[in-house]
Each structure stands twice: as C-alpha cells, then as structure tokens.
Amino acid sequence: MTEAALDRGRSFAAIRAAAEAHRFLSYGAVAAASGLAWQAARRRMDPHLFALCAWATERGWPLLSAIVVDQTSVAHGAMRGRPLIGFARAAERCGRIVGGDAAAFLADEQQRVFAWADKERGHVLYA
Numbered sequence: 001m002t003e004a005a006l007d008r009g010r011s012f013a014a015i016r017a018a019a020e021a022h023r024f025l026s027y028g029a030v031a032a033a034s035g036l037a038w039q040a041a042r043r044r045m046d047p048h049l050f051a052l053c054a055w056a057t058e059r060g061w062p063l064l065s066a067i068v069v070d071q072t073s074v075a076h077g078a079m080r081g082r083p084l085i086g087f088a089r090a091a092e093r094c095g096r097i098v099g100g101d102a103a104a105f106l107a108d109e110q111q112r113v114f115a116w117a118d119k120e121r122g123h124v125l126y127a
Contacts, residue, residue: 006041006048007034008055015052015064019117024067024077024110050090057094062112065090077110078103 014033018025031041049065056064070083088102098105
C-alpha cells in the first residue's frame, strides 16, 4: 500500500489562490489541499515546502511558502519560534540571504509573494 503524499501541484494551487487574495494559509490547509489530515502530513511538511521553494527559486519566483504559517498566525502572517527558524533555513538553502532579522525577511518575502501573485494573475502556471 502506497502512503499518501503531499502533492506539489495542489499545494501550489492553494498557495497561489491565497496569494492572489493577499491572505495567509495554514500548514493544515496545505495538507488538506492534498487530501491529507494535518497529522498525516505533519512530518512531511517541512521537506515538501522546501522543495516547493527550491522549485519556485528555479523559476525566479519568490519563496512561495512565506505565506504558509502556523494556525495561530493565519490572521496576520507573522511567525515566531520554530516555524520562523524553519522558513529562514529553507530560504538560506535556496541561496537567499536572510540577515539578522528573520521576521523582517519573512515580511518582505510575503509581500514579494503577493506582488508575484498580482503580476501572474490570469496566467497559466504549472506545478
């Protein structure tokens, strides 16, 4: 029996839809986009989001996972603790320079994601 997996295309579609609406979405919403419960996807979320960021970087796009936040941060997008550290590490692995203020880097990248979504609105993009 094959274990269910997070689907890049579905995650991309969910993130793009949220970005076009200038809103944040939770890790659980990304899991749900692939038809998975949070508990089934939890351990695979970090590598999945990193792969999505690496894929976006190859295309010259911003780090799309910047708008994927923990449930308590969906209203405002700010992250702290482990989620922020994980995002900063993924950004550095993608060749980005985070600098001394990871929260400011995150906020800037979130705005880049929203601007990217506005620019690409209506264009066919494949994951």
